[in-house]
Amino acid sequence: MKKRYTLKELDAFEILTSRFSRLSDIITQRMFKTIHSIDLDEVNTIRDSINLAEKKNLIRNAAEMIEIRELRNSIVHEYIPDAIKSVFIKTKELTPALLENVKLINTYCKTTYKFPAK
Secondary structure (H helix, E strand, O other): OOOOOOHHHHHHHHHHHHHHHHHHHHHHHHHHHHHHHHOOOOOOOHHHHHHHHHHOOOOOOHHHHHHHHHHHHHHHHOOOHHHHHHHHHHHHHHHHHHHHHHHHHHHHHHHHHOOOOO
């Protein structure tokens, strides 16, 4: 980890964390909610939703998705410069898992709902 980052690097980190956070929200708040609703599943908490998503193979690992969700919360609420650096590093580490979950959700929707119809 570097001690100092250029403005260009900090901007790139900000863009990455912002998009990571937004995608995490879309998955947990919209995609899971919609899929569980269509499937007539009753879930009460985000954790329940994530655990059910793992059982349906919407995501590869519930614990990892919870970690992604916790990181999302850190991104939104973190203001200490030293902590921000660790958030950037963790975001970079978890981005491949988040993107893999998007593929799994896409596959689930295509096979379960025959979506998109051609």
